[in-house]
Amino acid sequence: MEPVLEVVDLKKWFPGVKANDGVNLTVRAGEVHAILGENGAGKSTLMKVIYGLLEPTAGEIRLFGQPVHFRSPRDAILAGIGMVHQHFMLIPALTVAENVVLGDEPGGVRFDRRQAVQRVRELSERYRLAIDPNAKVGDLTVGLQQRVEILKAFYRKARVLILDEPTALLTPQETRELFNIIRTLKAEGTPVIFISHKLDEVLEISDRVTVMRAGKTVETIDTKGATPQTLANLMVGREVVLRVEKPPAKAGSPALEVRGLRVRSADRHERVKGVDLTVRRGEILGIAGIDGNGQFELADAIAGLLRAEEGQIVLDGRDITHLSPAERTQLGIAYVPQDRQLDGLILAFDLADNVILRDFRRPPFSRRGILNRRAAEAYAKRLIEAFDVRPPDFRRKASELSGGNQQKVILAREVSRDPLVLIAAQPTRGLDVGAIEGVHRQLVRLRNEGKAVLLISLELDEILSLSDRIAVMHDGEIVGVLDGAEATREQLGLMMTGQRAKEGTV
Amino acid sequence: MKALQSILLPVAASLVAIVIGAILVAALGYNPVSVYGSLVSGAFGSLGNLGNTITASLPLIIIGLGIALSFQSGLFNIGADGQYWIGATAAVWVGYHFTSLPGWLHMVLCLLAGMLAGAIWAGIVPGLTKAFVGAHEVITTMMMSYIAILFARYLIEGGPMQQKGYIPQSPLIASNTQFPYFTQGFQQAQLSPISMIIAAIAVLAAWFLLYKTTLGFSLRSVGLNARAAKYAGIRVKLYIVLALALSGLFAGLAGAVQMLGVDHQLLDGFSSNYGYTAIVVALLARNNPLGVIISGLFFGALTTGGQNMQIASNVPASLTNVLEGLIIFFVGCERIIPQVIGWYRRRRSARAQTPAS
Numbered sequence: 112m113e114p115v116l117e118v119v120d121l122k123k124w125f126p127g128v129k130a131n132d133g134v135n136l137t138v139r140a141g142e143v144h145a146i147l148g149e150n151g152a153g154k155s156t157l158m159k160v161i162y163g164l165l166e167p168t169a170g171e172i173r174l175f176g177q178p179v180h181f182r183s184p185r186d187a188i189l190a191g192i193g194m195v196h197q198h199f200m201l202i203p204a205l206t207v208a209e210n211v212v213l214g215d216e217p218g219g220v221r222f223d224r225r226q227a228v229q230r231v232r233e234l235s236e237r238y239r240l241a242i243d244p245n246a247k248v249g250d251l252t253v254g255l256q257q258r259v260e261i262l263k264a265f266y267r268k269a270r271v272l273i274l275d276e277p278t279a280l281l282t283p284q285e286t287r288e289l290f291n292i293i294r295t296l297k298a299e300g301t302p303v304i305f306i307s308h309k310l311d312e313v314l315e316i317s318d319r320v321t322v323m324r325a326g327k328t329v330e331t332i333d334t335k336g337a338t339p340q341t342l343a344n345l346m347v348g349r350e351v352v353l354r355v356e357k358p359p360a361k362a363g364s365p366a367l368e369v370r371g372l373r374v375r376s377a378d379r380h381e382r383v384k385g386v387d388l389t390v391r392r393g394e395i396l397g398i399a400g401i402d403g404n405g406q407f408e409l410a411d412a413i414a415g416l417l418r419a420e421e422g423q424i425v426l427d428g429r430d431i432t433h434l435s436p437a438e439r440t441q442l443g444i445a446y447v448p449q450d451r452q453l454d455g456l457i458l459a460f461d462l463a464d465n466v467i468l469r470d471f472r473r474p475p476f477s478r479r480g481i482l483n484r485r486a487a488e489a490y491a492k493r494l495i496e497a498f499d500v501r502p503p504d505f506r507r508k509a510s511e512l513s514g515g516n517q518q519k520v521i522l523a524r525e526v527s528r529d530p531l532v533l534i535a536a537q538p539t540r541g542l543d544v545g546a547i548e549g550v551h552r553q554l555v556r557l558r559n560e561g562k563a564v565l566l567i568s569l570e571l572d573e574i575l576s577l578s579d580r581i582a583v584m585h586d587g588e589i590v591g592v593l594d595g596a597e598a599t600r601e602q603l604g605l606m607m608t609g610q611r612a613k614e615g616t617v
Numbered sequence: 618m619k620a621l622q623s624i625l626l627p628v629a630a631s632l633v634a635i636v637i638g639a640i641l642v643a644a645l646g647y648n649p650v651s652v653y654g655s656l657v658s659g660a661f662g663s664l665g666n667l668g669n670t671i672t673a674s675l676p677l678i679i680i681g682l683g684i685a686l687s688f689q690s691g692l693f694n695i696g697a698d699g700q701y702w703i704g705a706t707a708a709v710w711v712g713y714h715f716t717s718l719p720g721w722l723h724m725v726l727c728l729l730a731g732m733l734a735g736a737i738w739a740g741i742v743p744g745l746t747k748a749f750v751g752a753h754e755v756i757t758t759m760m761m762s763y764i765a766i767l768f769a770r771y772l773i774e775g776g777p778m779q780q781k782g783y784i785p786q787s788p789l790i791a792s793n794t795q796f797p798y799f800t801q802g803f804q805q806a807q808l809s810p811i812s813m814i815i816a817a818i819a820v821l822a823a824w825f826l827l828y829k830t831t832l833g834f835s836l837r838s839v840g841l842n843a844r845a846a847k848y849a850g851i852r853v854k855l856y857i858v859l860a861l862a863l864s865g866l867f868a869g870l871a872g873a874v875q876m877l878g879v880d881h882q883l884l885d886g887f888s889s890n891y892g893y894t895a896i897v898v899a900l901l902a903r904n905n906p907l908g909v910i911i912s913g914l915f916f917g918a919l920t921t922g923g924q925n926m927q928i929a930s931n932v933p934a935s936l937t938n939v940l941e942g943l944i945i946f947f948v949g950c951e952r953i954i955p956q957v958i959g960w961y962r963r964r965r966s967a968r969a970q971t972p973a974s
Contacts, residue, residue, distance in 0.1 A: 416847060438850075482829055482834060
């Protein structure tokens with residue numbers, strides 16, 4: 112088959128960093144080509160170069176056999192490259208049709224709305240991207256917003272579609288729909304470049320995979336015949352343990368009990384509607400659920416960040432319902448929040464300040480209100496070493512670290528406080544295989560040491576592989592609690608939509 | 618590298634403003650060299666001028682510290698002028714009462730009164746409304762600033778603090794509360810070693826508070842990321858109130874120091890604008906208490922130098938206001954400078970590449 116896009120020995124060097132250092136890639140017509148690599152492997156840089164956002168240091172890009180030099184995304188778009196970024200570039204206040212045509216509106220001086228709607232409708236029928244052109248983008252789900260982005264690309268006559276981490280923000284259902292869209296495109300002959308660090312998705316959707324590591328393309332292989340293990344090893348460059356090894360649970364006395372808890376979120380909506388839950392020492396209790404069903408508000412309420420409207424939270428026999436977040440921290444609740452950059456870290460602080468964020472009011476980090484910087488530095492040095500944070504320099508600002516290393520810092524801080532209960536909300540979101548392995552190992556280690564772990568995740572595989580018991584949450588309620596070893600994806604999937612478990616607790 | 622950059626950028630912004638000012642002066646038909654010469658000599662040319670510059674910069678420095686502190690806490694205290702005047706008023710009131718007290722104690726009492734008044738003025742209404750109902754501090758501090766100035770004016774225009782007679786002014790504070798001036802060198806400058814020491818202590822205190830105490834850690838956390846601060850167990854609302862109160866405390870202190878050191882009584886006018894210039898002082902110092910000294914002196918020099926410039930070269934002193942505006946502009950868009958450098962580099966590398974490819 113004729114190559115659509117070729118990248119030959121591409122290099123993109125930044126001062127001190129070789130983000131791309133010898134990238135070779137051939138995308139054929141009508142194939143779904145996955146680019147797989149850990150965070151920081153150079154996938155995004157490569158895409159930016161292809162899309163004209165960055166100029167390459169050396170090397171060549173050929174489109175349909177012709178060498179191209181893009182000075183800006185506009186050149187790339189004109190040449191037929193369509194890109195859907197991980198973070199959408201949409202205007203929420205405008206309608207779908209307005210967003211799609213934005214920058215290339217039909218009509219002369221006057222904007223021809225009717226024609227815009229008409230064109231968008233045609234496109235959405237042709238590519239089977241069902242969407243209402245008149246809907247306001249701000250009202251759409253993330254999955255539908257992504258369709259708008261894809262439509263935008265085709266409106267600009269894209270001949271190659273690049274999807275940058277397209278499933279990062281999608282629910283499992285939305286991911287499935289996206290995959291159907293990709294299959295339709297493929298059947299139409301449009302090549303799709305699918306950038307991801309999720310092995311199972313790459314295996315499911317792609318025809319060929321190019322693996323990147325440390326700025327270089329390691330290998331391109333046919334997806335048929337590849338296994339998660341081979342891909343993971345290629346990505347990381349060593350044998351990776353994909354399955355979490357854990358001894359049978361030795362669940363002890365209840366560490367955390369939640370009774371009849373009702374919580375309103377910051378926008379005053381009731382999100383948790385009467386939850387009863389017990390987490391025992393030495394077990395991982397997983398909470399499965401589709402995003403937005405109250406699981407993160409539950410976590411915030413236990414940590415004390417949201418007020419309990421009703422009900423009781425009991426830690427180790429002690430009622431903590433009305434204690435402040437600081438007091439709960441003190442009593443042994445550790446919390447890895449869902450959004451590490453928004454809640455878990457102060458990005459402009461360096462690592463030494465971030466590791467003492469929860470404890471700066473106590474010795475040795477301060478005495479009588481005076482900070483002891485040296486103690487913070489010594490502590491940071493220890494944690495950085497123990498958790499292999501890179502770069503190993505406590506003077507670095509948190510913002511200068513990769514997502515995986517930011518998460519390591521949070522985990523190090525929370526776990527090292529020797530907590531009684533660890534609440535981990537989406538602890539591996541956006542992390543790569545190697546980093547996920549590390550986080551999972553920490554959670555299991557805590558459990559084996561007899562701590563209680565409350566794991567909240569949107570990734571069913573993570574819940575299934577780690578949890579000793581699984582509580583499924585839907586619309587602010589616990590639909591049922593299953594045994595972790597016996598639960599199946601199908602069962603959980605059904606319960607996540609609100610159907611009660613046939614047997615078991617209600 | 619980064620520390621160097623954080624110093625170089627404000628300096629570069631000031632230089633660019635000065636250069637543009639020079640072009641402006643030339644366009645108006647004056648010789649920019651002699652105009653700037655008169656400005657510099659007016660600010661630093663003699664011991665007396667230097668003294669005047671320091672005198673003019675002390676209130677800017679002290680208020681600037683408070684504003685830097687509020688900025689670091691994520692709050693924009695735009696009403697420092699009112700907090701300054703309410704502090705001044707409180708200090709003067711205490712200053713002409715309690716005259717039986719020993720001088721040093723009376724001085725301390727005046728300073729404390731000024732600080733307390735400023736802190737209450739910024740902390741109670743703007744602080745509490747910001748923390749509990751989300752009223753924006755830019756609006757509330759501004760409103761409270763007008764109230765403070767109008768209140769002070771009422772007090773001396775027919776109000777209880779008016780001195781007997783028809784002139785709208787308060788009585789003089791007790792003579793033993795007036796800071797003694799330097800007896801040598803700075804005689805003309807109304808400059809007292811006590812004012813300078815207080816300003817120095819204020820700088821050190823602000824620096825220590827921000828970077829060495831748990832209070833400062835909490836304030837900066839709230840300023841940088843209120844959500845993470847809450848997660849860390851910091852009582853965000855409390856620290857919002859504290860940040861504004863502390864900011865007002867510094868402004869109030871500045872008012873008290875100015876009354877005890879320079880004015881000795883409340884006079885009609887209330888148009889010093891120290892509270893507004895101090896915003897620029899804090900910005901130029903990038904909210905660093907130590908940097909506030911330098912930027913405060915810089916703006917003090919602009920004030921005193923500007924007066925001399927008007928006398929010596931007939932250029933209106935308001936040119937210094939233009940300079941001030943230009944500096945604000947360039948400090949505000951200092952991101953432009955690295956961008957221009959980047960653009961230039963890209964262009965050059967693009968030119969170098971074109972013949973090759």
